[in-house]
Amino acid sequence: MRRVLRGLRRMGVLGLNARNCRYIAEHNPRRLYPLVDDKLLTKRLAAEAGMAVPELYGVVRIQREVKELGALLAPYDDFVIKPAHGSGGNGILVAAGRQSGRFRTAGGALVELRDVQHYVSNIVSGAYSLGGHPDAAMIEYCVQFDPVFEKICHQGVPDVRIIVHLGFPVMAMVRLPTRVSDGKANLHQGAIGAGVCLRDGRTLTAVWRDEIVTEHPDTGHPVGGVEIPHWPELLRLAARCYELTGLGYLGVDLVLDRHRGPLILELNARPGLAVQIANQAGL
Numbered sequence: 001m002r003r004v005l006r007g008l009r010r011m012g013v014l015g016l017n018a019r020n021c022r023y024i025a026e027h028n029p030r031r032l033y034p035l036v037d038d039k040l041l042t043k044r045l046a047a048e049a050g051m052a053v054p055e056l057y058g059v060v061r062i063q064r065e066v067k068e069l070g071a072l073l074a075p076y077d078d079f080v081i082k083p084a085h086g087s088g089g090n091g092i093l094v095a096a097g098r099q100s101g102r103f104r105t106a107g108g109a110l111v112e113l114r115d116v117q118h119y120v121s122n123i124v125s126g127a128y129s130l131g132g133h134p135d136a137a138m139i140e141y142c143v144q145f146d147p148v149f150e151k152i153c154h155q156g157v158p159d160v161r162i163i164v165h166l167g168f169p170v171m172a173m174v175r176l177p178t179r180v181s182d183g184k185a186n187l188h189q190g191a192i193g194a195g196v197c198l199r200d201g202r203t204l205t206a207v208w209r210d211e212i213v214t215e216h217p218d219t220g221h222p223v224g225g226v227e228i229p230h231w232p233e234l235l236r237l238a239a240r241c242y243e244l245t246g247l248g249y250l251g252v253d254l255v256l257d258r259h260r261g262p263l264i265l266e267l268n269a270r271p272g273l274a275v276q277i278a279n280q281a282g283l
Contacts, residue, residue, distance in 0.1 A: 012281070012282030012283065013276055014273060014276065014283040019283075023248075023249040024249055024269070027166065027248025028249055028250070029246070032247055032269075033269050035247070035267075036247065036266070036267040036269045037085060037087075037130060037269070038085060039082065039083075039084045040056075040059065040084045040136060040138060042266060042267055043138075045244055045245075049244055052237075052260065053264050053265075054080070054140045054143060054263055054265070055141040056139075056141075057072070057073075058072045058139045059084075059136050059137065060072075060120050060123075060124060060136065060137040060139070061137075062124065063121060063125075066121050067117075069116065069117050069120060070113050070117075072139065073113075073116070073139070077095075077097050078094075078095055078096050078097055078142040079095050079140065079141070079142050080093070080094050080142050080143075081093040081095075081116070081119065081120060081138065082123075082138050083129055083135045083136070083138070084129075084136040084138055085130050085135050085136075086128045086130075087130055089184055089185070089186030089188070091122075091123055091127065093105065093119055094157070094183060094184075095142065103116060105183070106155050106156045106157075106177075106182070106183030106184070107155065107156075107182040123135055123136075143255045143257045143263065144258050145158055145255065145258065146229055146258050148227070148228065149176070151216075151219055151221040152219060152221050152222075152223050152226060153176050153216070153219075154177055154178050154179050154181075154218040155177060156177030156181070156183030157177070157185060158175060158185050159185045159254060159255045160172060160174050160175075160196070160234060160253070160254045160256070161173050161174075161175060161252070161253055162234065162238035162254065163249075163250075163275055163283065164239060164241060164242055164249070164250055164252055165248065165249050166242065166249075167239050167242035167243070169235050169238050170198075170283065171195075171198070171275050171281070171283055172195075172196040172198060172279075173195050173274075174193075174194050174196055174228065175191045175192070175193050176191055176192040176193075176216060176223065177191050178190050178208070178216070178218055179217075180217075187274050190208075190209065192207070192208045192213065192216060192217075193206060193207045193274055194206035194207075194223045194224070194226075195275070195279030195281075200231065201227055201228040201232075201234070202225060202226065202227050202228070203226040203228070204224055204280070206224070207274060207278045212277075212280070228256070230261055234254055234262050237264060238252040241264070245267060247269055249271075250271060251267070251268035251271025251272075252267055253267070253268065
């Protein structure tokens with residue numbers, strides 16, 4: 001075991017304790033956490049700074065507003081519903097279209113309006129919030145992902161996670177939805193994480209369920225060697241988030257929309273360490 005630990009140290013692999021003590025505790029004052037833990041606040045700050053974010057269609061904050069959800073959603077065929085204080089990708093509902101008066105989710109299931117209302121009611125009740133406190137449900141624009149990802153993505157929307165330290169991007173990966181993840185770009189739910197070369201934005205090795213893979217399990221296409229469009233702009237947006245929040249160590253999640261280009265999705269003051277496995281390198 002000691003030999004393994006020494007080998008990991010030589011590779012520069014960052015562990016949880018070191019991350020928490022040397023980076024999060026040292027560079028992320030707790031008073032600044034609400035700037036990223038509250039997705040509504042993050043979106044407002046980014047928009048005020050002139051940084052592109054998915055359009056906000058509406059917010060449901062109290063239970064009686066759930067009854068008005070049908071009217072709120074009427075103009076939109078596709079949208080995303082998420083808790084303002086959610087974490088780990090939990091509580092996100094992606095409606096990819098309508099069919100026979102019902103909503104079609106990113107995973108292909110058809111749900112009624114009453115199902116969506118029940119879902120939003122759970123969000124408002126705090127079912128997905130940090131600490132289980134009452135929350136707000138955000139309804140926002142559903143990103144139409146860039147076609148560069150079509151062959152290495154199963155439904156859903158892939159996103160780019162960039163780790164930023166004191167304003168400098170230090171490591172990145174793209175998270176690719178799979179059938180197992182039900183169209184969600186969340187590694188814990190079964191998405192793929194592919195490392196990205198910071199220099200040119202090309203995908204490298206990938207991790208899926210803690211194993212190194214070279215192909216997407218659903219499409220069979222290689223995940224390496226894909227050049228991510230607008231890469232310099234993605235890096236600039238990620239770096240600006242240090243000034244936006246004052247947090248010295250954070251994960252910046254961005255998406256590439258085929259019509260609107262790079263968009264900031266959300267920020268994370270406690271980014272995970274799987275990005276090291278995806279890149280086969282240490283932070």
